[in-house]
Amino acid sequence: MRLPGRSGIVADLEDALQDYFGVRHAVTFSSGTAALHATYDAARIKAGDEVIVPAWTFHATASPLFHLRAVPVLVETGADGNIDPTTIEDAITPRTRAIMVTHLWGRPAAMLAIQAIAKTHNLLLLEDGSHSHGASHGGKKVGTFGLAGVSAGRAVHPRGHQGERPPQGAAMNSPFADPTFEDTIRAAAETDGVERFVVAAVITDGDRMLFLRRPAGEFMAGLWELPSGKVEKDEGIEQALLREVAEETGLRIDAVEKYLGHFDYTSGSGALTRQLTFEVTVTRTGPVTLTEHDAHEWAGPDEIPAVSDAVRELVTR
Structure with a gap:
């Protein structure tokens, strides 16, 4: 049960809870x-x-x-x-x-x-x-x-x-715990003329990292890469990261641990693209289910497959 009506200290409390949690409605009960x-x-x-x-x-x-x-x-x-x-x-x-x-x-x-x-x-x-x-x-x-x-x-x-x-x-300690993080990333990209974002995840199992191979017929076919994908229009960076990892590997992110940095490249369509890379933990590391790649590999620091120079520099810092 709750007190009938919405006035006085009940209204004050519910208004304060709405503001604190950033929600449209807060209702108090007994x-x-x-x-x-x-x-x-x-x-x-x-x-x-x-x-x-x-x-x-x-x-x-x-x-x-x-x-x-x-x-x-x-x-x-x-x-x-x-x-x-x-x-x-x-x-x-x-x-x-x-x-x-x-x-x-x-x-x-x-x-x-x-x-x-x-x-x-x-x-x-x-x-x-x-x-x-x-x-x-x-x-x-x-x-x-x-x-x-x-x-x-x-x-x-x-x-x-x-x-x-x-x-x-x-x-x-997630970078997304800072409410200004995404706005800062987007503002810097706009200044630099970046046209689209790609998010990538460094997923580890012990001292090994997960890499995926681009299939034949694709842009940069045969190149190994981190699980990654495009941030869709009106999609948040964190939401895109969760979605892409799940779609490309079947794994589910438990926590975003750290922002590792970015690099820029020109996509197959000619768009200036910025890849944002994050260190994440997943609920479990297998099985890996591929939907857009033809192979996956867990590799240690000394056995990284044929990735781009930008990816290699980022994951070996």
């Missing part, structure tokens, strides 16, 4: 459990629908589903306590309607990978952020990745569960 129940109802979860939820969470992440006669489907969590993205797809069935993510003990879940899974399977993405007020992942506050997010008004011990400090998420 408890996190009530807010979760309302979220499922507003998402039109109905009898027989399945919702994927983490096996380790507060009961209210799943229990409201029983009131709607829906079915919570429990999936495994990782070492950090959050839902393991690698277990989600195996739990998806024709009845799956949504994925509910809990950000446990103040540490954000791997939202970039989970967001990509939800998009691929046309599922609603919902978040329980009751343990993670103010936490961010890839520059976005938790609770703002999906259709709706719930944040219960409760305190979380600053040292996490059982007195242990939760580990710091690598994605907190």
